[in-house]
Amino acid sequence: MQKKTGLRDRLVSLLELPGDVVLDVTRVTLVGDREMVVENHKGVVEFTPNRVVLMVPEGRLAVEGQDLRIGSISPEQVILAGTIRGMRYTDGGAR
Amino acid sequence: MLRRLIAFLLGTLRIEVTRGSIERFLNLCLQQGIRLWDIQRLPDKMRATMTVGSFFALRPVTRGSRCRVRILGRSGFPFLAQRLKARPVLLAGLVGCLAALIWAAGHLWVIEVRITGPKHLDPRAVAAVAAEAGLRRGAWRSTVDLARVANHIRARIDEVSWAVIRVQGTRAVIEVVEKAAVVPPNQATCVHLVARKSGVVEQVIPFQGEPMIKKGDIVKPGDTLVECALRYWSGGRPGVVPGSPLPPRQDVARTLVAQASVKALVAYQDYIELPTRREVKTPTGQTESQWVLKWNDRSILLRGKNSPTFASYETASRTYSLGSWRNWKSPVELMIVDYHEVSKRTESVPLAELEQMARTAMQRRLTWLLGPGDTIVRPILAEVTEHGNGFAGIRVTVETLEEISAPLEGSGPVAPVQPPEPEQP
Numbered sequence: 264m265q266k267k268t269g270l271r272d273r274l275v276s277l278l279e280l281p282g283d284v285v286l287d288v289t290r291v292t293l294v295g296d297r298e299m300v301v302e303n304h305k306g307v308v309e310f311t312p313n314r315v316v317l318m319v320p321e322g323r324l325a326v327e328g329q330d331l332r333i334g335s336i337s338p339e340q341v342i343l344a345g346t347i348r349g350m351r352y353t354d355g356g357a358r
Numbered sequence: 359m360l361r362r363l364i365a366f367l368l369g370t371l372r373i374e375v376t377r378g379s380i381e382r383f384l385n386l387c388l389q390q391g392i393r394l395w396d397i398q399r400l401p402d403k404m405r406a407t408m409t410v411g412s413f414f415a416l417r418p419v420t421r422g423s424r425c426r427v428r429i430l431g432r433s434g435f436p437f438l439a440q441r442l443k444a445r446p447v448l449l450a451g452l453v454g455c456l457a458a459l460i461w462a463a464g465h466l467w468v469i470e471v472r473i474t475g476p477k478h479l480d481p482r483a484v485a486a487v488a489a490e491a492g493l494r495r496g497a498w499r500s501t502v503d504l505a506r507v508a509n510h511i512r513a514r515i516d517e518v519s520w521a522v523i524r525v526q527g528t529r530a531v532i533e534v535v536e537k538a539a540v541v542p543p544n545q546a547t548c549v550h551l552v553a554r555k556s557g558v559v560e561q562v563i564p565f566q567g568e569p570m571i572k573k574g575d576i577v578k579p580g581d582t583l584v585e586c587a588l589r590y591w592s593g594g595r596p597g598v599v600p601g602s603p604l605p606p607r608q609d610v611a612r613t614l615v616a617q618a619s620v621k622a623l624v625a626y627q628d629y630i631e632l633p634t635r636r637e638v639k640t641p642t643g644q645t646e647s648q649w650v651l652k653w654n655d656r657s658i659l660l661r662g663k664n665s666p667t668f669a670s671y672e673t674a675s676r677t678y679s680l681g682s683w684r685n686w687k688s689p690v691e692l693m694i695v696d697y698h699e700v701s702k703r704t705e706s707v708p709l710a711e712l713e714q715m716a717r718t719a720m721q722r723r724l725t726w727l728l729g730p731g732d733t734i735v736r737p738i739l740a741e742v743t744e745h746g747n748g749f750a751g752i753r754v755t756v757e758t759l760e761e762i763s764a765p766l767e768g769s770g771p772v773a774p775v776q777p778p779e780p781e782q783p
Contacts, residue, residue, distance in 0.1 A: 334396065
């Protein structure tokens with residue numbers, strides 16, 4: 264499985280294809296520090312005003328900030344609003 | 359915007375979720391396809407917004423997440439309609455307001471007149487004439503035919519040269535251009551129309567000036583077709599014996615640039631000499647090839663002879679090169695020349711073919727001679743008149759209907775014709 268993914272990564276890099284379209288990865292769009300759009304998520308793990316953790320194909324995506332709200336949530340994307348201070352991936356290599 | 363509008367039409371609920379696992383509640387909502395938005399997390403509860411239809415699908419979600427859901431508020435059209443249903447007077451007021459708005463917006467309330475020109479016209483007069491055609495304050499916008507009103511204004515007011523009506527909301531703007539003051543004609547301006555070809559006049563349509571010819575007249579190049587003067591009888595229309603023609607008008611009222619359409623039948627005749635014999639080349643099938651390698655200005659014969667051995671031949675050459683790139687061109691190229699032997703013989707050309715060739719030549723000449731509106735009246739006639747010594751003389755005749763008038767530059771002013779002085783006894 265690992266070998267297959269590596270081959271696909273190399274192919275995407277070689278052919279200069281857009282990774283977010285070809286690969287099963289998350290696309291994160293940040294609008295200043297007030298809005299974050301996370302596409303291709305798998306669900307919500309934790310939701311508090313200071314921290315939102317989402318399940319993503321790469322593992323978990325932790326977003327930290329203040330007064331965090333979920334602007335909208337659908338199977339395709341989550342729109343987070345509030346003051347975003349940072350984000351990081353945890354439990355990497357889970358796929 | 360569209361999503362908000364749809365949510366308003368469907369009706370939305372603000373809910374509060376307590377107890378249980380909030381995250382699990384969200385994930386189960388995702389699984390069930392329930393859309394939530396504006397989700398706010400409080401220390402021990404969560405608030406979110408959803409459509410009314412989705413609320414009834416919440417039961418398995420609440421059971422699975424062990425949460426309790428409470429409705430905090432309702433908004434949207436279904437709840438608004440319910441509230442209005444209980445207050446019929448308010449509903450009637452709203453409907454009445456909407457109807458009044460539509461009624462008011464469908465009428466013309468302001469009629470404005472804008473005049474361009476010397477401003478001798480009174481805007482009130484223009485507005486009054488427009489009202490005759492239906493454009494008045496308070497008229498239904500859809501019942502006013504703007505083109506008809508503009509035509510009516512132009513027809514009723516002589517001083518108006520152009521009028522148009524534009525409607526902007528409940529305002530109608532009548533834009534009118536007033537005729538400029540009459541400028542006396544320049545007496546020095548006098549340009550005759552003369553014939554530029556000989557022909558028989560077929561049609562005369564004078565636009566300006568005094569026509570000097572009529573249908574059936576034969577004109578030569580340079581003949582005056584339309585005179586650049588308008589004449590009159592100084593003493594009024596003279597009395598004549600009934601049936602006898604009126605005397606010519608002599609006094610010049612004013613001069614102008616003559617304008618007219620004068621069409622005449624013009625005949626062309628041409629004599630063309632064509633050879634009656636022609637050379638025909640027939641390939642024998644014998645071929646020789648010559649391969650030449652070209653290097654800049656040098657030529658190296660690779661294959662074949664310097665010159666072909668055939669007495670008569672036709673050549674066809676091909677060149678092969680490495681191509682070019684930008685301003686670089688390959689200095690080496692291979693040229694292959696094929697010599698095809700031909701036998702020559704002469705044959706006589708049928709007279710019918712010669713006549714057709716003469717007709718084609720005349721047709722080609724006419725395309726340069728005729729104008730856009732000119733036509734060929736009868737088919738081109740070609741007739742062999744002389745035949746011998748290897749040549750045939752062909753006379754080609756054609757008749758066209760074409761515009762023959764042309765302005766005569768520098769015609770100069772026309773002096774009034776003085777009446778003859780009475781003879782002294």
